[in-house]
Amino acid sequence: MPPDPTPAPTPAPGAPRVRERGDACPGALRLHSADDGHLARLRLPAGLLTSRQVEVLADAAEALGDGRISVTSRGNAELRGLAGGCGAELAALLAEAGLLPSPTHERVRNIVASPASSLDGLGAADVQLWARELDERLCAAPWAAALSGRFLFVLDDGRGDVAGLGGDVTLVAAGLGTALLHLGGRTVRVAAADAPRAALAAARAFLTAARGAGTGAWRVRELPEGSGVDVRAALTTAGIAAEPVREDMREAVREDMRKPVEEPVRESAPPHGAPPAPGPLGPAAFHVLAPLGRLTAAQLRALLPADEVRLTPWRGAVVVGAGPDRAPALDAAGLITRPGSPWAGVSACTGRPGCAKSLADVRADAVPGRPGLPVHYSGCGRRCGHPHGDWVDVLAVPGGGYLVDGAPVPRTDLAPAVTTARTAPRTAPRTTR
Incomplete structure (x- = not known):
């Protein structure tokens, strides 16, 4: 999530945080300026997209942005690399496709729902x-x-x-x-x-x-x-x-x-369970993950035909109406279709060159490691888009190296360090950054 232009001072321990203005979160109508152009965030309640909306989103990414669609940790979609003057054209495309049902409420429609509900x-x-x-x-x-x-x-x-x-x-x-x-x-x-x-x-x-x-x-x-x-x-x-x-x-x-x-x-916190693994969900749905949380327009279109597509908070999509026979085509499109994939559970922030605060091109540096705990690559201490729960923290530091769960690691040694961190027993979950 883009930072606030003037973050509020950190409150003293025990003191309430005071915010003197509204939040600066981007939306479909309020674009955020980044080093790689402007960014639009589309709120998709429960991540739901119709087939027509999938096509429109892919077309918009190619015609107005960098040709990719980022899936956020709330199952929303982001378009990057947008020209500053494309706001009206983008809004018209989204409104025609039913992706902008309320101009006054489009930024507050953050609704995450169990993506496999009713399917398995x-x-x-x-x-x-x-x-x-x-x-x-x-x-x-x-x-x-x-x-x-x-x-x-x-x-x-x-x-x-x-x-x-x-x-x-x-x-x-x-x-x-x-x-x-x-x-x-x-x-x-x-x-x-x-x-x-x-x-x-x-x-x-x-x-x-x-x-x-x-x-x-x-x-x-x-x-x-x-x-x-x-x-x-x-x-x-x-x-x-x-x-x-x-x-x-x-x-x-x-x-x-x-x-x-x-x-x-x-009462105690709500129950915690594991997200569904990539692969079939019941007889007529298929769960895929987007590599590093980003889909090309071609990969988004590869989800079709579908009764509907549900983007997930694990940076993937549930294709409703797709049976197990769709696995080869989805795999050929470069999507993650198997729980044993070393890229399952790997995510990264935007990094360089899109983010001015990033210390590294974390997407280029990312390595998968053996499947295990989720791992997130961050270009700076904000750790934008990191997973919830227990995860492996890979943080870029000045000089070209990284911290893997706090331990210094040269960029060239990331692969073994990440593999060890993803599979090593935990004495306590690392859930706070």
């Missing part, structure tokens, strides 16, 4: 349907335009593949027609039919808390201690029944969901 027989609900309803409600709510471009909704179908991605509002399908809503360390259970409305109500409660705190918080975790989000009031106002969830109640489901809303109580 796993999961407790089809959260892709939740994502579409939430997006419609989000775009129809004028107040929602005040959300930061970094605010994130996460919808997990119960398998835990996306629940740990750091959502501000996280919904987890819990079975028996219910869902768990997680926000700010608190959890309530709601009816699954109310889940999208509940997520929107929780976001509104966050905005209320942020205004009350007066710190300009962009995300729930930035709220000062003690300025909790009043989920109870928000859900009551929205007419949504809910019940608190304690650790000893996680498997209990109340039959009567019509009782008054109760105060939510503290």
Whole structure:
């Protein structure tokens, strides 16, 4: 994610962060200037693209950009190398294809949903349907335009593949027609039919808390201690029944969901599960990864024909309507189709020459290593686009070398160092940078 032009000073330990202006996240209409041209970020709720939208995105990358499409860690798409004056033409192309449903809300439509939901027989609900309803409600709510471009909704179908991605509002399908809503360390259970409305109500409660705190918080975790989000009031106002969830109640489901809303109580974090491996997903879907998180226009078109394409937060795509027989063609296009591929789980920031802050051409320097933990190559200490959870940190340093999980490594020795780091036992997960 591009940096803010004038980052706020780092607060003293324990002090709340104060933001004095709105975020500078790029969008489809607000382009970001980079060393390789301008950048546009398209919010794609649940990563969803129709076949027509796949074609339009590939055409736009070739005609207006550098011919590539970056897949972000939120399952969104970025176009780079854009000319500064192409904004109106790009907006018209996107709007005609249905990729710009709300000019006022296009930067706040960050919705990640379990990409394999409804495809492989796993999961407790089809959260892709939740994502579409939430997006419609989000775009129809004028107040929602005040959300930061970094605010994130996460919808997990119960398998835990996306629940740990750091959502501000996280919904987890819990079975028996219910869902768990997680926000700010608190959890309530709601009816699954109310889940999208509940997520929107929780976001509104966050905005209320942020205004009350007066710190300009962009995300729930930035709220000062003690300025909790009043989920109870928000859900009551929205007419949504809910019940608190304690650790000893996680498997209990109340039959009567019509009782008054109760105060939510503290509960552990949402469940964490592994993302699907590259390869077939059920009988009629196929999961591929983009090499280093970037697709050429030709590779994007190689996903077709498809009933739909779902970009994933693991920088890949689920091709709905593609059976196992599509593997040879997808592999021939240069996509990662097998879990044993040494490039599976390898990602990198933009690096040189596209980013002025980068100390290296990290994409050219990247080496795969034996499959294991995710590994991310970063050109500077911001570590843009790094994975969530446990991962191998490869950071460029002045002089041409790297730090691999903090250990100095010459660029020429990256391959053995990364292989060791990806496969060595961990004494503790490295999840904070």
